[in-house]
Amino acid sequence: MVYGSVPTGRRNLATVRTALSHAVAMKNRILKALPSKDYRIIAPHLKPISLSKGIVLYEVGEKIGDVFFLEDGMVSYLSGTSDGETLEVSVVGNEGVVGIASILGDSTAFRCVVQIGGRAYSLKRDILRREFKRCEGLNRVLLHYTNALVVQVAQTAVCNKFHSVEERFCRWLLMAHDRSASDTFPMTQEEVARVLGSRRASVSVVAAGFQKRGAIRYSRGVIRILDRKYLESSSCECYETIAAAHSKVDA
């Protein structure tokens, strides 16, 4: 695994700082939802890192070594057929933890790729597993998150089955926008087609329509969200269903 980690000297300082003011500094909603007792146990083991776009965090069937609590940015779990077709089965941003499969089993069944770069805290999987069994609050939050993830995966399947490329693209843009730290993120039409399980040509047509209505600007593989309200009104109900499931995790 290749990712840019913060130089050692600064890492210690960053860890101390986050341990002192966790509710204020943290954007990750799982970490924020922890009772301070549990957070104090986890915090010394969190390592701030940055994840850049395109990094593969896990391959299919790989044993999970580290889990990642994202602060911003977005990670995709991708499923594929033997013909090389791919489809995004779920995404993770600051509402979750990448590698939750490590508390359920051992390995992940999906390819896990950084779709929008951002900052994160990594944690050894063995520490998460150990504390998951000991810390009541951590246990509860992670199980709630697992429940929300089941809904997200199922609803994405339903969405791919019934909804148009336009509706699905809207849902995806809203989910990405929620997780990204800015209104702009790099994502080529080819990449959008791969996550939506659609053809590039269809994505191109839909994107042109959004641009014409002033909802997004899309040039040279960079998407800028201009009119979120428009996207909300054009999206299917799946966006709401998924957001509602995740909002219960730290409620």
Place this chain on the structure above:
Amino acid sequence: MKPTVNRDGSGQRANRILAALPKNSYAWLQSLEPVTLHQGMVLYEPDEAIEHVYFLNSALVSIISMNSEVSTVEIGMVGNEGIVGVPAILGGVTPYRAMVQVGGDALRVSGEAIYSEFRRNPFLRDLLLQYTNAFLIQVAPSSICNCYHTLQERLSRWLLVARDAVGSDLLFITHDVIARLLGTRRASITVAAGLMQRAGLIRMSRGQITILDPDGVEAMACECYGILRDHVRRLHTS
């Protein structure tokens, strides 16, 4: 319709989660209530707190998304490898309905009782978490399958997964129900199933489908069947 409670002391543990529990769970196992589930019964409704969870012995239950009354689709299937009511152990609800597709026996326990046993018994906890993972892995490929595979492939996959979950070649199920689970029209199922009957792979009669040639059906199914089967096998050998 409510599940019928079996008083004859049957309810043998064909359920593979229960069968994998060590002997010291015996007292807790005695507290489970044997019931008979009938086709069409709804075990929980969307966003509803889960009253009972069910360890299935011979029944088959579909977890169904109901975007609207006309566009329903099955997001997952539970047989003797699992339990109905995963959200109860995770401490939540889901926007889906659990409905009995093929009637049979099950053992049930209240949502609160499973939640406290889940916290107390590390063996049960690990088994249920592994099953949750397997369920998640089952739900995800249905996404890619619905997107890329033909109805013929998906129907073949569905029949094989149902056959494994029930442990029988005979499935009591109508074309109409399968159409709703696969999110398609009844007429399309009739065409696809008719082709399989003419090829001698299945036999259909009123509300029943018999799988005559499982290998032949498997040859027609998409790779998703193999993936699902391997995950279930791994679940029970680990």
